Amino acid sequence: MANTYVKIASYAATGSVASIDFTSIPSTYTDLILKISGRISIAQIYGAFLLNINGLTTNRTYRYVEGNGAAASSGSGTNTNVSTGQGNSTTASTYSNVELYFPNYAGSTNKSFSVDSVGENNATTAYMDLYAALWSQTAAINQLTLLPESGNFLIYTTATLYGIKKN
Amino acid sequence: MITAIEVNCATGEVTERPLTAEEIAQREADAAAYAARKAEEEAEAEAKAAAKASARAKLAALGLTEDEIAAL
Numbered sequence: 001m002a003n004t005y006v007k008i009a010s011y012a013a014t015g016s017v018a019s020i021d022f023t024s025i026p027s028t029y030t031d032l033i034l035k036i037s038g039r040i041s042i043a044q045i046y047g048a049f050l051l052n053i054n055g056l057t058t059n060r061t062y063r064y065v066e067g068n069g070a071a072a073s074s075g076s077g078t079n080t081n082v083s084t085g086q087g088n089s090t091t092a093s094t095y096s097n098v099e100l101y102f103p104n105y106a107g108s109t110n111k112s113f114s115v116d117s118v119g120e121n122n123a124t125t126a127y128m129d130l131y132a133a134l135w136s137q138t139a140a141i142n143q144l145t146l147l148p149e150s151g152n153f154l155i156y157t158t159a160t161l162y163g164i165k166k167n
Numbered sequence: 168m169i170t171a172i173e174v175n176c177a178t179g180e181v182t183e184r185p186l187t188a189e190e191i192a193q194r195e196a197d198a199a200a201y202a203a204r205k206a207e208e209e210a211e212a213e214a215k216a217a218a219k220a221s222a223r224a225k226l227a228a229l230g231l232t233e234d235e236i237a238a239l
Contacts, residue, residue: 009176024177079204
């Protein structure tokens, strides 16, 4: 791993949890990466992961492309969805892999970020998607809060926050 | 018990605490709001797709070929 890629903090769930909140994120890096291996308790294959930034749910837009094993689709939204995630109707003990990338997160311009997400399911239907998102706020990002669309994150869900330095 | 996790990136401290009644109510309201907004956006997308399909059908009825419609 390049020495410009620094682990800031991580969390591994030892039981069901309602939210995972990274607070007091330092502004000393150029970019942030949040990696998630997650599964939520909702009884469906699709189980969205939501993200609040600096405690806010507002000023958000995104566009996405998605495949689900049968069809491809695309669309847009203004909610806090950042991934199709993974619900609890998928193969037992499987988790989606999600990466969020926030360039220039501590700058004074609006914050764009991207997401790639791949669910895991030993069946025909499994979701993967890419998001291009924007948080139309100029404040530095200092808090990222992960939430399930409903229910809880399940045991062994992990989230790790990395900082990227120029050199 | 529903628990929330806070990971303080400055100290590395991880705090696990039960949600308060107010937070549980807020969480339920947020989930309902998310579901409503998602349904609204999906309905908008479906309406847009239906309008597009209707427009294509009307153009075809006027005698345009699929290639001509696609070229518009």
